[in-house]
Amino acid sequence: MVHFLHPSRVPRSLVPPDARKDAQGWRVVQEEASPYPLVDICLNVLIANLEKLCPERPDGTLCLPEHWNFPQEVADHFLGMMTWQGRLTDKTASIFQGNQMNLKLVSIQKAKISASAFIKYFCHQKLIEVDATAVHSDLPVPDIIRGLCSSNWIQQNLRCLLLDSASVPHNSRPLSFGQLTGLRTLSVFNVWFHSEDLANVSQLPSLENLDISNTQVTNISALLTCKDRLKSLTMHYLKCLTMTKPQVFAVIRELKCLLHLDISGHKQFRSDLAFDLLQQKDILPNIVSLDISGSSYITDRAVEQFIQQRPAMQFVGLLGTDAGYSDFFTAKQGLKVAGGASLSQILEALSRYRNRSCYMRKALHRLFTETFSVHVTMPAVLQLVAIGMRNHPLDLTVQFTASACALNLMHQGLAWGMPVRLLSEVICLLFKALKNFPSYKQLQKNCLLSLTNARILTDVPFDRLSAARFVLGWLYKDENPKIQTMAVSIFSILALQLTREQVTQLDEDLFMAVKELLAIVKQKTTENIDDPTLLFSLKALWNLTDESPATCKHFMENQGLAICIQVLETFSESTIQRKILGLLSNVAEVRELSAKLMTEDVVKHISTLLHSEQIEVSYFAAGIIAHLTYDKQSWLLCDLQRSALLQDLHASIQKWPSSRCKMSALVTYRSFKTFFPLLGNFSQPAAQLWALWAVYHVCSKNPSVYCKMLAEEGGLQLLCDIQVDGQANPQAQQIAVSILEDFRMHFTSYRRFPLC
Incomplete structure (x- = not known):
């Protein structure tokens, strides 16, 4: 019923980029952080x-x-x-x-x-x-x-x-476009499209923009038919072209209206057509955009001379070439470059080539290098990475490289400046990649590393049940201590966030998780190693058993009680004691299991820890005693011991500070229902007092959640009964009155909740 959630030290407010320095990043933050239309x-x-x-x-x-x-x-x-x-x-x-x-x-x-x-x-x-x-x-x-x-x-x-x-x-065959006389733009990229089809298309009276990339066209002479109207021609990876370069240039030279030309190459087809084109002085006089990415023998000098002769140029594609590195490309006003020489060129490439996997791979590889040690939040860049992942789900290189780039852009502090919706999309895309490539270990590691991020685990929506299964897979298979620590730490938080229904859906994974976590705890205890892996394992067990009788049963069946006693006898740190007691309190709430906790070792340790100077330790020890002593039948043979425990419980609570005191870690509850039997048990005032103290503590810390929860679950009537009962403990009555007053203060508009 109870778990600890340590509050983050990192501020939870969004830190947008400076609009003067990063207008695109500012726009992305505004879009992603705004409600959907x-x-x-x-x-x-x-x-x-x-x-x-x-x-x-x-x-x-x-x-x-x-x-x-x-x-x-x-x-x-x-x-x-x-x-x-x-x-x-x-x-x-x-x-x-x-x-x-x-x-x-x-x-x-x-x-x-x-x-x-x-x-x-x-x-x-x-x-x-x-x-x-x-x-x-x-x-x-x-x-x-x-x-x-x-x-x-x-x-x-x-x-x-x-x-x-x-x-x-x-x-x-052939294709007949001739009747579409109004057509201005046609793209047949990667279509079974031949030279005779091009001849048919070139006769369209309104055609201005044509993409024949990766088709079976062998001869482009038919384009002369539309030379006076064609403004944009894209023929990336035209692998079947049989014309000589002079013949190709003879056609292009006649395309006087052409503003955009794309003759970029491909990893399997690195053409030198662009190299010769750059030497031509009487060609493409009005060109504004030229894409020669992936071409061979391209140099800065050749590109500079070409652009200087055509001052109206606004874009040049140079990704996958040796050009783009001179100062000319940054100094020339109004010129955009898709390349790999700088971050701005890489981002232009990611934007321009979002549908071309071969260039997306190159751009992402260069982006990874550029962002390896980045310390600035760049939401616009992360958005481009997400687009690449979304557009190429079955390309392993794209998915793996993008996952590495996302890690660079989201690591710890940077994630706090990213919009939640964008982070959610990236995490969901990572899990989609895992489904498509379940055997690629490095991709899985990148996803695991992404989940170690506090911002992502606390604020970002994603499928946490699938994430829990994924993390458990690493916990079972990998013996690397660092990986084990990562997996356990992530799972300890995910276990807290799963609903009771989701915990049940883990099925065999749940049984294996409890078994594996207990094995880790036992190993660390035997070796007397108090490290983060031990703490995360205990936290995971604590959160898994929260309101989950099935998990508590798995815990007991796997010698969990004996291991907990061993931990208490080995370590005296209050942090460890707190986690062990929280775990045992979850088991104590399960009536059919609570009797199994009434062993000499358990009672001895709980009684001792009840008097701890640390309020959190004493609090959880008290909770275990309250639940263990609830059923008199289990104590028929040792009623004196039960009475002594209850007296000790009452005396300890009297020494505690006010219920409004601040504990070193935030105590949270999914429900108050397991408190209700204790609240209604007037024959056991010490246990009733503990339950009231616990309810008031969380209600005073977070009234908007817990006062409402108390009312919706029917707990207000129990408080009213305590308030008016003449035999009730005066201290209990005072706490009940304080809780009801807090409720009235924060929920005056909640008329449907009856108050006494």
């Missing part, structure tokens, strides 16, 4: 209860209630949230049928919906943008195009179509 909260509730709120058609699909209508912006956002949460299926997508949802922007990234559902539920809308990135193979590219072309309005007005990593059956 009301519209998002409402839509999340709707998504969570979609099948309850939306009627079902005869075919099993859902429809919106008859009088519901969504504004266009809300409808677009709602669809995006459904897709993001993985809730968009043929059954749920059917709510977009008809005219109650007016969509313009359709985001179905990674969704698993069929071609018939896409056409039926979305292609009757007046769409201007469609993002089908990595959509499931049930909806291949030809069917997407066919569906969009089924609407004359979409043919003329669709402006943006993203098909990255979508599937193309081999029997559906």
Whole structure:
């Protein structure tokens, strides 16, 4: 029923970055620390209860209630949230049928919906943008195009179509985009897209932005067809290109309107095309953005000369090259660089290449080096790391390197300046990585190290049951003393935060945890080693047994009582005594186990510690005596000893300071229910007095929690009974009156709680 939670010495207030020095960090703190928009909260509730709120058609699909209508912006956002949460299926997508949802922007990234559902539920809308990135193979590219072309309005007005990593059956060649005459932006990155498809696309009358990266295009000459309108061309990792460099340059030279060109390389395809491009003086006169990351033979001098001849340039990508290190790149006003030479270049790379795993790996590796000894809170940087983890969940290198970067950015003091929501996302992403890569030990170590953070363990929401299982796995398997100490310290806090139901859900893990923790305690005691591992193990056992009869039973079955006696006989430090007594008090509260504590050794030690000068030690010893003496039947053969214990208990309480006294550690309770039998037992005034003292102590320290808990659990009536009972101990009556007065003071608005 009781546990200790040591208050942190670190201030719990948020320390935002200096907006003058770190505007991005300030923005992230403002966003993450602010409440979610009301519209998002409402839509999340709707998504969570979609099948309850939306009627079902005869075919099993859902429809919106008859009088519901969504504004266009809300409808677009709602669809995006459904897709993001993985809730968009043929059954749920059917709510977009008809005219109650007016969509313009359709985001179905990674969704698993069929071609018939896409056409039926979305292609009757007046769409201007469609993002089908990595959509499931049930909806291949030809069917997407066919569906969009089924609407004359979409043919003329669709402006943006993203098909990255979508599937193309081999029997559906070639692709026909010709009817989408309004299309301005097309991305077919990582799609089975050939030169003949490029010829078809180049004839689109409005095309301005094209991404043909990692496709099967061998010849880009078809781009000459749209040379007077193409503004952006991305052909990263164009591995099948068979043209000579002069032929490629001949095409690019004709693209007079081109503002952005991306010919960046790849770890498997390091091209020297960019090196020769930089030597050209009569090419790309209006270029604003040039990406040559991952290219070979790139030098600072060559890049500088190219940019100096084109003063309007605003961006250059140099990650994975030998360029970007000269002062020119920091001195030139208005020029952004994605590279690895400085933190600002690395952050630009993380932002630009968030969807490219090969560059994300490089950028994260450089970030780890740059932040290894960082002493400044950088929430914007941590947010970029989280985006990389989220976008590449199955890339081990990204996940491992990102976990190391997150450790650098969140270590101890730095975490206190991070928004809780951002920290929560990072921890959840780390646990997702553990599921995807359960055998990669270093990734697991990074996650374990992240959990040693006081801010994360106390304030950040995450799945603590899964975390407890993960930490216990380390406790069983790893014999490294430092790892063992880490695992035990984390688990001791997690055990406190688990609900009773969650503790029960640990099942076999719970039994193994008790057994392993007792083994550690026994080993340390035998070796007479009083170290943090011993203290954390005792704390974990204390918190695990709190209001958990099953754990208390495991404790007793694994010789826990004998080990506790050995600890008390070996160590005299009050910190250890306090933890042992707190643990035994939890066992004493379990009626079917309390009789097993009434041994000569236990009673002797408890009686001695009752008179400790340390109030905390005396307090817990008194609690054990109060619970052990409650049942007279167990003491039939030694009633004199029971009477002596109760007299000793009463005399000790008289020597204690006021219930409002401050203990060296904060005593906290999950419930007062185990106190109620003692409060209602007028035949045992000493035990009743201890229970009142304990209740008043925590109520005076945290009235908003404990006075309310006392009322909601029905404890006020017991206090009223003590107050009015003529036979009650006067001191007990006085404490009962004080608790009731505190309640009235803090909860005057709580009319539903009857007061005497």
